Amino acid sequence: MGVKRRAFLIGSALVAGGGVFGIKWADSSARERATALTTGAKDGSFGTWIKVGEDSRITIYTPHIDIGTGTSTALAQMVADELDADWDKVSVESAPAETAFANSTLGRGFLSDMSGKPGMVAALPESLLSLIARAMPLQITGGSSAVRFTGQMGMRVVAAAARLALVEEAAEKLGVPTGELTTAGHAVRHAKSGKSLSYGELAAGAATRTLAETPALKAAKDYRFIGKPVPRIDIPAKVDGTARYGIDVNLPDMRVATVMAAPVRGGKLESVDEKPALAVKGVEKVVKLDDAVAVVATGYWPAIKGLRSLSPRFSDGGNGSISTASIFAAHDALRKGGDPGSSAGEGDVEAGLAADGTKLIEARYQVPFLHHAPMEPFALVAQFKDGKLDVWGGLQDPLSSKMAAVKASGLDEDAVTFHPLVLGGGFGRKLPMYIEAIPQVVALAMDLPHPVKLIWSREEEVAQGAYRAQASSVMKAALGKDGKIVAWQNNYAQPSDDGGGAAAKLFYTIPAFAQDHYKHVSNQTVGSWRSVNATQHGFYNESFIDELAYAAGADPYQFRRAHLAEGGRHQKVLDAVAKAAGWGTPLADGHGRGIAIVECFGTICAHVIEASVKADGSPKVHAVWAAVDCGPVVNPGNAEAQVMGGIVMGLSAAIGEAITLDKGAVQQTSFGDYPILKMADSPPTVRIEFLNSDAEMGGLGEPGLPPAAPALANALFAVTGMRIRSLPLLNQAGAKA
């Protein structure tokens, strides 16, 4: 078992023969295209499919890049189960971005291809189709989609259909009914006669058969791999230094470049005196881009030394007066105007908030811009030679990355190839819609007679992020005499077009609630930061309901519980975490517990955090308990790792992370002033429980994160009696609410 990267196979033919099964490869021309693809020819199209080789080995071509979340392993588990495969005879490769795209432009992507196969389409819930369509032809890894959509809805179905085709092929060859055949050890067996045919012997013929559109999937009791903590296939190469990331690509005669863009987003490069850089030994060229200056050298060190020697002049694009404070002031002004751009909710909130005999509670929350801070900064290699452009890098979406390179170069799609590599962290930062490094490296490659590797410095990473938006909300609620919430209003300001409505949505039973979105856009690029809108809305909602619980004189756990559907998924998750954490049992002096529950990406996650305040006023997290309902768990070991990672990242952001603006520019520069949580501050005890419910499969890359901030702030309130309504917490633990 191992992960091979397609990037290293280009030009060398893969095993010929064998059969290729894909979700839409039921007709022969499609099959030919797919087969041609595996043998390296230019034709062929998209995403989810499976190859059974003439050596009986199974190869999965995943449309997702494993960004470190273990998706390749999970997909392999699903396919191995449906095909009754042996683990050591299954491997995973990245689906080739370039060829897959050549036959299937976005407009004629997965969905329209599928619509020619009504039976197949009908087999999938309508609501998931658009999500699959988005996930597959775009090859996005994000939105916690890889396992629950591609895997559950695609890979498993194809694998089960492939197994049926192999059985049918064997039945014909052996002249026996399919009902007498079984599959094991990569062969179809006929117990009565003792005969068997290997998958390899059957593959080519089986692949010409029409695939079942709705094959029966394995029952949970028959799983051999799904649900087991199978070791991740990508890990061995990540402990001995052999995993190859974008930054590790080396081409003969390659140059290294680094770049500085206008510190004020929206600004342009006005002028730069190149001489100081050219005086640095190893520097070969200074390249002026529209809004940035790049230095090209024989290595990274001369490049960055050269860049630092320059004093470029940038304009500020008219954004020179934007600051953190001005953005919050703009939010408040919009709210004061009282005219939200979009609203959602139920019931008459205004009446509810004004109702007689209720207690009105109001609080204003705010959160800062957050930087993704993947450990690998942007590092892309590009080569322009003989009219062809090749780009290498570890990004979250190879196909769209290719399209970004097509756009930047002005070349035909056929002339551009993107070679996906391992990513050193993504968290949403490496989605191509806002990767300025793509047009930059393309411009450099087309300007230079050499291949070039563009590496962003950490300083550039921090200053030019696609941040989680700075956002705020004024929360209002009315408490009835019975201690129940009568009405709830979330008046939030943030940039996103969709308003983050889904994340703001309440799952508590409240007669009247409203989410009013005041849209405000600054000069900063904002993007999807791990778990996206659930980060800020989880903080608002779960901090505010805690305030309401105390205002009602109720226990925060019981208060939430009383507002959740009796016996429902949310209540079960909340009960599980409270029980695991020993909610209500005595604690050490100075320690407090906080609880929070957030739903996102189809998964419900609750945390209980035990915390205290250190002598310097900063928070100390002693333990975190999490309960998770993501439906069935494909790989418990990795699922735990994902939730654990989410907890640590959530705590890191809550405690210390903030991007602030002054005069339109980001004030932070590197890890020194953008502190990421380290070992000593990470919780010594983390216990995670999965409910393993039969709910539809939810995502796992993101949902572990959002409850961390409110659970910690709530725990600190329990200790200090001071409510934290502004993140990060650092040095505010002692601040009066």
Place this chain on the structure above:
Amino acid sequence: MTIAASVNGKAVTFEGEGDTPLLWAIREELGLTGTKFGCGIAACGACTVHIDGEAVRSCSMPIEMVAGKAIRTIEGLKKPDGTLHAVQQAWIAAQVPQCGYCQSGQIMAAVALIERTGQPSDAQVDEAMTNICRCGTYPRIREAIRTATGQAAIAVQGDA
């Protein structure tokens, strides 16, 4: 300028400017890319290597300072027969890496700590393991260090 040192037991010479950080000499001159760049200011530890047995952040160590020193990188941890170092094995057993980018540095820091202390206490781990992992693998790193040094794993597991 030419600087002679040894890397993973082999004699090497670095030809770059004296102020070139060891990180870039290792990656670009020697082509050993297991050692990673994360910040360049000694703040993240992705570039950690050993110099004469001590964990050092190579992004902030100019090559003119390493003349005659014995440098070890992640590529030098395996035994000549390819067997992984006990710490690497523990890393696999605990399934530590996620994106993996920080892990060469984490492992080099852990090996140096273990070689120095034998069985590091939690406090020693907190003090020595200051490398950043954005994927948040710290609980499993702690667990792997404990397994590698024959200490019982602490409670970081869920029901997995």
